Amino acid sequence: MTRAELFSQIQKKSSFLCVGLDADLEKIPSHLKSEPDPIFSFCKAIIEETADYAVAYKPNIAFFEALGPQGWETLQKVTELIPKEIFTIADAKRGDIGNTSKLYAKAFFEKMDFDSVTVAPYMGADSVTPFLEFEDKWVILLALTSNAGSMDFQLIKGENGKPLYQSVLEKSQEWGSAENLMYVVGATRGELIGEVRKVVPDHFFLVPGVGAQGGSLSEVAKYGMNSTCGLLVNSSRGIIYASGEKDFAKAARQEAKKLQEEMAGLLEKYL
Numbered sequence: 724m725t726r727a728e729l730f731s732q733i734q735k736k737s738s739f740l741c742v743g744l745d746a747d748l749e750k751i752p753s754h755l756k757s758e759p760d761p762i763f764s765f766c767k768a769i770i771e772e773t774a775d776y777a778v779a780y781k782p783n784i785a786f787f788e789a790l791g792p793q794g795w796e797t798l799q800k801v802t803e804l805i806p807k808e809i810f811t812i813a814d815a816k817r818g819d820i821g822n823t824s825k826l827y828a829k830a831f832f833e834k835m836d837f838d839s840v841t842v843a844p845y846m847g848a849d850s851v852t853p854f855l856e857f858e859d860k861w862v863i864l865l866a867l868t869s870n871a872g873s874m875d876f877q878l879i880k881g882e883n884g885k886p887l888y889q890s891v892l893e894k895s896q897e898w899g900s901a902e903n904l905m906y907v908v909g910a911t912r913g914e915l916i917g918e919v920r921k922v923v924p925d926h927f928f929l930v931p932g933v934g935a936q937g938g939s940l941s942e943v944a945k946y947g948m949n950s951t952c953g954l955l956v957n958s959s960r961g962i963i964y965a966s967g968e969k970d971f972a973k974a975a976r977q978e979a980k981k982l983q984e985e986m987a988g989l990l991e992k993y994l
C-alpha cells in the first residue's frame with residue numbers, strides 16, 4: 724500500500740486506528756476454546772466487528788509463534804481475512820545480517836502478504852535495507868518505544884550529544900523515505916513525540932501505548948500529527964479484551980468506535 728492510499732483510508736474512515744491482534748489463548752473467552760482453531764475464531768470475530776473503524780491491523784507474531792506450526796497457519800488465515808484496503812503490520816521486530824533479513828522480508832512480504840513489518844535498528848543499515856527493497860511494502864523501525872526499558876539505551880546521549888533514538892531517526896533517513904519507512908514512537912512518551920516529529924516531519928509513526936499502557940491519544944495527536952495525519956495509533960488489549968464474555972466482539976466494536984470518534988475530532992482539529 725502507498726502512503727497516498729493509506730492517507731485516503733484515514734480520511735475516508737476519519738480514523739487512524741490500528742487494532743492490535745495480541746490474541747492470547749489464556750485470555751480469550753472460554754466458550755471459544757472448544758472451536759477447532761480458537762485463536763482464528765477470536766481474531767475473525769474481532770476483525771468483523773472492528774473493520775469499520777480500523778485503518779490498520781497489527782497481528783503480534785509472538786502470539787501466533789507461541790502456538791507452534793499451527794500458529795503460522797492461523798496467522799496466514801487471519802491475514803487473509805483482513806480487507807485489502809486495510810493496512811497490515813507484521814509485528815515481528817526482526818533484523819539480522821543482510822542475507823537473513825532478506826529471508827525475513829520474503830517471509831512476511833511474499834509468503835505472507837503483509838504491507839509492513841516492524842524492524843529493530845540495532846544491527847544497522849544492512850539489517851534494515853533488505854526489507855526496503857519490496858515495492859509498496861514498509862519498514863516500521865523501532866525508534867522510541869513505549870516500554871520502561873526504552874530508557875536503558877534509547878535515551879542515552881552519544882558523543883554527538885544526541886540521544887540514541889535521534890541518531891536512529893537521522894541515520895535511517897539514508898535508507899528509506901516517508902514512502903516506505905515509518906517509526907515506532909510510544910504513546911507513553913508524551914511531549915517527546917514532538918521532538919521526534921521535528922526530526923522526521925513527513926514520516927508516519929506507529930504509536931502503541933494508548934489503552935492498557937496508559938498513553939494519551941490527544942497528546943499523541945497534539946505532538947505527532949502532520950499534514951497527512953502521520954499517525955497509526957495502536958490499541959490491542961484495550962480493544963480485544965474489552966469483555967471476556969460471549970459479547971467480546973461487540974465490546975471490541977464499542978471500544979474501537981470510541982477511539983475512532985475521538986480520532987475524528989482530532990483529525991478535524993489538527994489536519
Ligand SMILES: O=C(O)c1cc(=O)[nH]c(=O)n1[C@@H]1O[C@H](COP(=O)(O)O)[C@@H](O)[C@H]1O
Nearest residue numbers: 783841868869870909931935936958959960
Ligand atoms: O512495535 C510495537 O508494536 C510496540 C512497540 C512499543 O514500543 N510498544 C508496544 O507496546 N508495542 C506493541 O504494541 C502492542 C501494545 O499492546 P497494548 O498495550 O495491549 O495496547 C503490543 O503488541 C506490543 O508488542
